[in-house]
Amino acid sequence: MTAEILIFAPHWGNAHLSREAFIKRVLKAGFDGIEMSLPMDVAExxxxxGAIADAGLQLIAQQWETVFHGEFGAHKQALSDLLRNGCAAKPLFVNTHTGKDFYSFAQNSELLDLADSIAAETGVGIVHEIHRSRFSGHPMLLMPYLQxxxxxxxxxxxxxxxCACESLLEDQMHTLEKVFPHVRHIHARVGYSQGPQVNDFRAPEHAVTLQQHILWWDAIVAQRRADGAKQITLTPEFGPVPYTQTLPYTSETVTDAWELNVAMLGLLRARYQK
Structure with missing residues (x-):
């Protein structure tokens, strides 16, 4: 059976839109669902x-707000509250920014245990995002946890x-090969050696960088198919300022993040839904 490819729209960068306007935007672009951090207010x-389901869209819940909690006890409590809130929505899964790169191995392991217990309790899968400043912020930080x-x-x-390794990881393929079997979701944003987001991935000066990311995504998609996954999920995630670069003095953005996400949607559909 061929795995179903599902491509999600990020709510990040669209908080200025009403719920109805954002969902309309997502449907018009042709995404399969929405990835977002859900309000902690239960009614909201x-x-x-309900609105996402009524629109025929899928949902990936996200939590990133633990970034605001540096003290370990506060971080752990926030992580528990935010993960339980996301799981209560019964999404496909929850994507979480977990831990800190300055926490000890034991502390980050405690947070991973917490996520495991919430996933087991709720029946909702939880995936941990590779992200700067988290427990996974550098390949060598992540390796002990995978072991x-x-x-x-x-x-x-x-x-x-x-960005963290100041390279396109050309000399770390042996490490990536250990990581890819653990991947359950992809954030399809194109970074480069000096930042997490190129200004426009379609520009010819970024062709080599784009191709490197595509090769990684190809390998992950192939791994998921080989593992018999029923669904393969990806979210184009070009973000707003300061991820989107700006001109000096005027602070005018040089590209439109939503337009880039829609363009990446087209690239991913053409490549993986052949």
Whole structure:
């Protein structure tokens, strides 16, 4: 059976739109669903979940707000609250920004155990995003966790490692080969050696960088198909300022993040839904 390819629209960068306007925008572009951080207010959360379902769209819940909690105890409590809120919506899964790169191995492991227990309790899968400043912020930070946790599920946003490692990871393929079997979701954003987002991935000066990301995504999609996955999920995730670069003095954005996400949607459909 061929795996179903599902491509999600990021809510990130669209908070200025009403719920109805954003869902209309998503449908017009042709996405299969929405990836978003859900409101903690139960009524507002349920309104979003209902509207997304009524539109015939799928949902990936996201939590990134633990970035605001540096003290370990506060971070752990926030992670618990935010993951439970996301799982309560019964999404396809929850994508989480977990831990800190300055927490100890034992502390980050405690947070991963917490996520495992919430996933088991709710029946909703949880994937941990590869992201700067988190427990997975650099390939060598992540390796010890993979060695101890053979079933650790990841969201591959490799643009962050390009930035963290100041390269296109040309000399780390042996490491990536250990990571790819753990990937359950892809954030399809194109990063480069000096930042997590090129200004326009279609520009000829970024052709080599784009091709490298595509090769990684190809390998992950092939791995998921070989593993017999029923669905393969991807989210184009070009973000707003400061991810989107601006001109000096005027702060005018040089590209439109939503337009880039729609363009990436087209690239992914053409490549993986042949």
């Amino acid at each position: 959360r349920d309104a979003w979940v 101890q946790r053979p079933h650790l599920a990841l969201n591959a946003d490799l643009s962050h490692w390009c």
